[in-house]
Amino acid sequence: MYRLYYDFHIHTALSPCGDNDMTPNNVVNMSSICGLNCIAVTDHNSYLNIEACIKAAENNNLDLLVIPGMEVETQEELHVICLFPDMQSIKPFGDIVYSRLNKIPNNEKIFGPQQILNADDEEIGKATDLLITSTSIGVYELVELAKEHNGLAIPAHVDRGSYSIISNLGFIPPDLDISLIEFSRAAKPEELLPMIRKSTGKDFAYIISSDSHYLEHLPDASNFLEFEFKPSAYDVIGKLKGLGRK
Ligand SMILES: [Zn+2]
Numbered sequence: 083m084y085r086l087y088y089d090f091h092i093h094t095a096l097s098p099c100g101d102n103d104m105t106p107n108n109v110v111n112m113s114s115i116c117g118l119n120c121i122a123v124t125d126h127n128s129y130l131n132i133e134a135c136i137k138a139a140e141n142n143n144l145d146l147l148v149i150p151g152m153e154v155e156t157q158e159e160l161h162v163i164c165l166f167p168d169m170q171s172i173k174p175f176g177d178i179v180y181s182r183l184n185k186i187p188n189n190e191k192i193f194g195p196q197q198i199l200n201a202d203d204e205e206i207g208k209a210t211d212l213l214i215t216s217t218s219i220g221v222y223e224l225v226e227l228a229k230e231h232n233g234l235a236i237p238a239h240v241d242r243g244s245y246s247i248i249s250n251l252g253f254i255p256p257d258l259d260i261s262l263i264e265f266s267r268a269a270k271p272e273e274l275l276p277m278i279r280k281s282t283g284k285d286f287a288y289i290i291s292s293d294s295h296y297l298e299h300l301p302d303a304s305n306f307l308e309f310e311f312k313p314s315a316y317d318v319i320g321k322l323k324g325l326g327r328k
Pocket residue numbers: 153161238239245
């Protein structure tokens with residue numbers, strides 16, 4: 083049995099709230115030091131630093147699988163982690179998301195730079211539109227859009243009081259086609275799951291991720307998924323898609 087120690091919610095220096103030290107090499111090396119063997123790079127509404135992170139993991143010969151992801155803010159201003167098996171899948175998805183972002187120029191003095199970096203941690207550009215705003219994509223449409231691009235959508239940090247599906251909608255709509263939700267590390271699943279079941283009539287599977295914006299917030303390996311063999315990104319996405327489905 084192979085234990086995949088994961089964290090499916092990590093920001094880089096591209097996210098305005100992500101620390102400038104969250105460079106591709108720092109993120110993958112620190113994740114590896116923490117004992118993780120799978121991370122998802124999930125910047126706000128953008129995929130532009132993922133390839134550099136995948137390459138940095140390869141260049142450093144790390145036993146670390148990097149899954150392409152994005153944290154999308156829906157029309158309802160709630161956050162959803164969208165994960166994909168490869169860059170070919172996330173790019174057209176991400177381009178749609180970006181085209182439907184409510185465009186506000188980034189004010190670096192307030193939000194900091196949104197750095198696009200290469201696999202050597204060199205700045206190769208900046209995202210000029212503020213990435214932490216909502217899109218015009220509603221949560222139902224987003225779930226379908228992720229599916230159409232071979233990925234899956236996972237409502238983020240549902241235990242939190244802001245930008246979560248429960249804080250913003252009051253509950254998880256039972257007819258939303260999801261079976262997996264994300265808790266933050268502070269969450270107590272044993273208390274939350276019965277409440278969620280009561281309000282939706284549904285049982286959900288869950289993952290716990292760190293939502294790290296700083297290197298020191300990257301978690302020690304504790305949450306894992308089990309596989310019969312060492313999985314590829316396709317295997318991981320396939321497993322996540324099946325969690326919670328009867
Ligand atoms: Zn979030």
